[in-house]
Amino acid sequence: xxxxxxxxxxxxxxxxxxxxxxxxxxxxxxxxxxxxxxxxxxxxxxxxxxxxxxxxxxxxxxxxxxxxxxxxxxxxxxxxxxxxxxxxxxxxxxxxxxxxxxxxxxxxxxxxxxxxxxxxxxxxxxxxxxxxxxxxxxxxxxxxxxxxxxxxxxxxxxxxxxxxxxxxxxxxxxxxxxxxxxxxxxxxxxxxxxxxxxxxxxxxxxxxxxxxxxxxxxxxxxxxxxxxxxxxxxxxxxxxxxxxxxxxxxxxxxxxxxxxxxxxxxxxxxxxxxxxxxxxxxxxxxxxxxxxxxxxxxxxxxxxxxxxxxxxxxxxxxxxxxxxxxxxxxxxxxxxxxxxxxxxxxxxxxxxxxxxxxxxxxxxxxxxxxxxxxxxxxxxxxxxxxxxxxxxxxxxxxxxxxxxxxxxxxxxxxxxxxxxxxxxxxxxxxxxxxxxxxxxxxxxxxxxxxxxxxxxxxxxxxxxxxxxxxxxxxxxxxx
Amino acid sequence: xxxxxxxxxxxxxxxxxxxxxxxxxxxxxxxxxxxxxxxxxxxxxxxxxxxxxxxxxxxxxxxxxxxxxxxxxxxxxxxxxxxxxxxxxxxxxxxxxxxxxxxxxxxxxxxxxxxxxxxxxxxxxxxxxxxxxxxxxxxxxxxxxxxxxxxxxxxxxxxxxxxxxxxxxxxxxxxxxxxxxxxxxxxxxxxxxxxxxxxxxxxxxxxxxxxxxxxxxxxxxxxxxxxxxxxxxxxxxxxxxxxxxxxxxxxxxxxxxxxxxxxxxxxxxxxxxxxxxxxxxxxxxxxxxxxxxxxxxxxxxxxxxxxxxxxxxxxxxxxxxxxxxxxxxxxxxxxxxxxxxxxxxxxxxxxxxxxxxxxxxxxxxxxxxxxxxxxxxxxxxxxxxxxxxxxxxxxxxx
Numbered sequence: 001x002x003x004x005x006x007x008x009x010x011x012x013x014x015x016x017x018x019x020x021x022x023x024x025x026x027x028x029x030x031x032x033x034x035x036x037x038x039x040x041x042x043x044x045x046x047x048x049x050x051x052x053x054x055x056x057x058x059x060x061x062x063x064x065x066x067x068x069x070x071x072x073x074x075x076x077x078x079x080x081x082x083x084x085x086x087x088x089x090x091x092x093x094x095x096x097x098x099x100x101x102x103x104x105x106x107x108x109x110x111x112x113x114x115x116x117x118x119x120x121x122x123x124x125x126x127x128x129x130x131x132x133x134x135x136x137x138x139x140x141x142x143x144x145x146x147x148x149x150x151x152x153x154x155x156x157x158x159x160x161x162x163x164x165x166x167x168x169x170x171x172x173x174x175x176x177x178x179x180x181x182x183x184x185x186x187x188x189x190x191x192x193x194x195x196x197x198x199x200x201x202x203x204x205x206x207x208x209x210x211x212x213x214x215x216x217x218x219x220x221x222x223x224x225x226x227x228x229x230x231x232x233x234x235x236x237x238x239x240x241x242x243x244x245x246x247x248x249x250x251x252x253x254x255x256x257x258x259x260x261x262x263x264x265x266x267x268x269x270x271x272x273x274x275x276x277x278x279x280x281x282x283x284x285x286x287x288x289x290x291x292x293x294x295x296x297x298x299x300x301x302x303x304x305x306x307x308x309x310x311x312x313x314x315x316x317x318x319x320x321x322x323x324x325x326x327x328x329x330x331x332x333x334x335x336x337x338x339x340x341x342x343x344x345x346x347x348x349x350x351x352x353x354x355x356x357x358x359x360x361x362x363x364x365x366x367x368x369x370x371x372x373x374x375x376x377x378x379x380x381x382x383x384x385x386x387x388x389x390x391x392x393x394x395x396x397x398x399x400x401x402x403x404x405x406x407x408x409x410x411x412x413x414x415x416x417x418x419x420x421x422x423x424x425x426x427x428x429x430x431x432x433x434x435x436x437x438x439x440x441x442x443x444x445x446x447x448x449x450x451x452x453x454x455x456x457x458x459x460x461x462x463x464x465x466x467x468x469x470x471x472x473x474x475x476x477x478x479x
Numbered sequence: 480x481x482x483x484x485x486x487x488x489x490x491x492x493x494x495x496x497x498x499x500x501x502x503x504x505x506x507x508x509x510x511x512x513x514x515x516x517x518x519x520x521x522x523x524x525x526x527x528x529x530x531x532x533x534x535x536x537x538x539x540x541x542x543x544x545x546x547x548x549x550x551x552x553x554x555x556x557x558x559x560x561x562x563x564x565x566x567x568x569x570x571x572x573x574x575x576x577x578x579x580x581x582x583x584x585x586x587x588x589x590x591x592x593x594x595x596x597x598x599x600x601x602x603x604x605x606x607x608x609x610x611x612x613x614x615x616x617x618x619x620x621x622x623x624x625x626x627x628x629x630x631x632x633x634x635x636x637x638x639x640x641x642x643x644x645x646x647x648x649x650x651x652x653x654x655x656x657x658x659x660x661x662x663x664x665x666x667x668x669x670x671x672x673x674x675x676x677x678x679x680x681x682x683x684x685x686x687x688x689x690x691x692x693x694x695x696x697x698x699x700x701x702x703x704x705x706x707x708x709x710x711x712x713x714x715x716x717x718x719x720x721x722x723x724x725x726x727x728x729x730x731x732x733x734x735x736x737x738x739x740x741x742x743x744x745x746x747x748x749x750x751x752x753x754x755x756x757x758x759x760x761x762x763x764x765x766x767x768x769x770x771x772x773x774x775x776x777x778x779x780x781x782x783x784x785x786x787x788x789x790x791x792x793x794x795x796x797x798x799x800x801x802x803x804x805x806x807x808x809x810x811x812x813x814x815x816x817x818x819x820x821x822x823x824x825x826x827x828x829x830x831x832x833x834x835x836x837x838x839x840x841x842x843x844x845x846x847x848x849x850x851x852x853x854x855x856x857x858x859x860x861x862x863x864x865x866x867x868x869x870x871x872x873x874x875x876x877x
Contacts, residue, residue, distance in 0.1 A: 116778075116780075117682075117686060118682040118779070118780045119682075119778045119779050119780050119804075120685060120686075121778075141686065141688070142686075162631060163631045163635070165629055169629070170628075173602060173606065174629060176606075176635070176638070177602050177606050186853075186857070190853050191853075192851070192853050192854050192857070193851075194854070196778070196827070196828040196829060197777075197778035197779075197827065197828075198776040198777050198778055198804055198828065198829040198830070199598060199599055199603070199776060199801055199804055199805070200592070200594075200603065200776040200805075200830070201776075201830065202830035202832075202847060202848035202850060203847070203848070203850050203854065203855075203858055204639055204642070204643055204647075204858050204861060204862075205592075205605055205638045205639050205641060205642050205643075206639070206854070206857065206858070206861075208605060208635055208638025208639060208641070209634060209635060209636075209638060209639050209861075211635065211638075212631045212634070212635050213634055213635075229685065229686055229687060229688050230688060231688050231690075232688040252540055252541075253540070255540065255541070255542060256539060256540030256541070256542075258563065258564075258659030258660075259659075260658070260659065297688075297690070297721075297725060298688075298725060298728050298729065298732075300724050300725055300728050301721065301722060301724070301725035301728070301729075304722045304724050304725060305722070356627040356628070356629045356630055357627065358538070358541050358543075358626060358627060359540065359541045360538065360540060360541060385629070388627070388628040388629045389541075389627055389628065389629070390627075390628075390629045423625075423626060423627075424625065424627050425625045425627055425630045425632045426632045427630075427631050427632050428627070428629035428630060428631065429629055429631055430631070431631050432631075432632060432633065436632075440632070440633065443625075443632055443633075444622070444632075444633065445622070447619050447620070447621055448621050448622050448623065449633070450619075451615060451619070451621045451623070451636065451864075451865070452623070452633050452634040452636060454864035454865075455634055455636065455639070455861055455864050455865075456634060457864070458857065458860035458861045458863070458864045459857065459860075459861075470633065471633075
């Protein structure tokens with residue numbers, strides 16, 4: 001790729017001491033908790049943003065908060081960069097390491113510590129997967145609301161790092177709205193607790209800062225999250241339209257009418273074809289755009305909400321309406337949607353953008369996205385959380401063709417600038433990572449970023465935590 | 480009298496702050512001045528948002544609004560009511576309790592993270608705040624966040640400004656999300672429960688799929704102060720909101736389930752509206768006194784244990800919101816901060832804020848919960864990054 005995104009140059013002082021560092025880390029960790037052999041390091045060289053690979057110096061897999069603290073204290077003492085890693089499902093390169101970095105992986109911190117139904121909380125170690133929480137409480141009638149598509153694999157620690165969303169956050173909010181407290185380790189090994197089972201915490205809202213900080217403010221080792229009683233019933237309904245614009249306008253009118261479904265998901269024709277071929281979800285194949293609208297509650301409530309939604313959809317020329325008739329059908333509808341990225345990956349390489357736009361701008365941004373991609377001779381599939389304006393254009397390309405890859409990156413950059421210029425933002429839930437780092441100045445003025453970086457430095461004055469990410473490499477405050 | 484600056488623009492505010500920072504002169508930041516009782520701003524210059532007023536944009540179809548920080552809350556609520564929308568977090572109005580006048584501003588609402596009964600389902604003020612513009616302590620004009628619901632672009636500075644009580648920066652503009660006003664609402668009342676029984680009833684109600692949006696317990700000592708004395712006994716109250724057909728069905732389900740706890744009755748939409756406003760604004764303690772009033776946040780199930788423990792030691796009166804996790808606690812005489820905080824810690828943690836007290840008590844009590852050393856040090860470092868000269872520190876107590 002011509003404009004490869006740069007990582008910080010590896011520190012020679014760290015690389016030169018590699019063997020000593022590995023030996024010192026081995027002293028700090030139990031047997032089997034340190035990876036340093038070249039072959040063992042390969043799985044950690046990238047994440048779900050596979051365009052970049054760097055083998056790290058070593059990977060620590062601590063089993064306790066105290067071990068995380070010991071490793072961080074050691075690394076900060078020698079200025080060794082640290083890259084936190086959940087399950088490595090980041091779509092923005094948030095977990096991609098660098099040659100002089102020690103990766104701290106959460107995979108061994110995988111216990112659910114406390115489930116408290118009376119207070120509706122769960123306290124879990126940071127390496128517990130998102131889906132594990134919901135599965136652990138499902139039989140008792142509860143769930144954990146944020147549901148990123150990668151929920152089978154992604155960890156709650158990673159979710160906190162990225163402030164992950166998902167399809168159902170239209171009603172229930174994203175991670176930051178469902179997080180009550182964390183135990184975390186600061187860059188120098190200091191362990192702090194923020195929040196508790198109480199709804200409000202004293203002092204500054206540090207929890208709000210930490211959530212979505214992409215591993216730059218510290219490493220979360222435990223989290224207390226809100227549990228929610230499962231709705232009586234839930235029903236996804238498919239609405240097919242003959243144009244993306246009509247579907248987009250329908251979404252804006254549904255929200256504007258005061259009806260808030262649990263989820264409104266959007267797919268255009270390429271996305272429908274890809275997902276249907278993979279999941280056989282029963283999506284209509286004779287439409288240009290599809291909305292999955294999910295309502296929940298009692299039968300009476302779902303009927304009342306659906307009546308309102310159907311009336312709006314008819315005004316926008318809906319051509320197909322299909323209600324799921326059974327739990328199996330409902331599950332298939334969601335399986336198709338949630339496998340969109342995986343299914344796309346079977347037919348082509350892709351990069352997935354994640355800009356969010358104001359709802360009124362959806363039709364315009366969809367149209368312009370199509371034009372940008374067509375001009376560069378590429379294909380795009382759109383599948384996204386329409387209810388909150390969080391777009392996910394999947395730009396298809398061939399990773400082995402450098403020119404194709406460069407065009408895909410160019411298209412992605414143009415689309416993100418389009419989102420910002422339409423009043424939106426670069427990323428709604430995937431995070432900045434390295435992918436969007438150099439676009440930050442399109443959304444923020446230097447003075448805005450300076451304030452963010454200053455706050456970041458209050459947590460990590462040495463800039464050792466995930467240092468190549470989020471903020472442009474130029475113009476950072478001196479360490 | 481302190482000098483009061485009332486800039487008419489963000490630029491003018493930035494110039495005032497820049498000048499103050501140059502000489503290290505403290506500035507007390509003020510919205511509507513509704514909390515002046517809890518502040519010690521004697522002798523310091525005041526920077527007021529009073530003339531930074533007006534709704535900048537309102538997009539009902541996108542459920543977002545942008546307003547200048549000094550916009551009166553009443554103006555915003557009036558504009559929202561026209562489109563049948565609302566602030567989901569139900570900002571509370573403490574003027575009757577504090578005995579203050581002044582006009583609450585939207586900036587003040589976010590600066591204090593003022594959140595009412597719906598907080599445990601709809602989030603606090605901070606959860607509705609999408610973006611801010613502010614002037615930091617060096618006089619730089621900065622924006623953070625945006626105007627879309629989902630945004631993880633960079634550090635979430637809007638969150639840390641929410642609830643920072645004017646200690647970090649002078650917020651000039653806020654963008655926040657809205658929700659539609661529910662079509663109707665009803666309240667299930669369970670009569671005659673003691674605090675422990677009420678806690679169990681509320682936990683059961685919230686484990687059900689009926690979407691309770693308010694859960695409070697009003698013990699015998701306060702129930703006469705609600706609905707003009709119409710509640711017959713200690714009342715455990717549960718609010719249901721939504722489409723009318725759905726509210727009727729859910730209310731019936733809940734009523735049936737709560738019958739095992741005590742006598743159950745129901746309030747209509749109008750009584751529901753009045754009752755939850757009175758709960759929100761701490762009506763029982765709008766008593767014209769300066770007896771110490773605490774706002775305590777703990778895990779919902781331990782709220783009643785905390786009150787029981789305090790009763791053995793001192794004279795207290797209390798009622799509960801947020802399923803028991805928010806306690807409004809009025810002391811008979813002394814603030815008893817040490818005792819209160821000792822019991823909160825012993826019961827698993829939480830925090831207490833002294834909302835009201837006589838000047839002598841305020842001056843000698845830690846109004847805000849003290850933080851552990853490591854967190855306090857971190858907060859101090861963050862504060863220095865917003866306000867290097869420490870000019871916003873003065874008078875920030877309540």
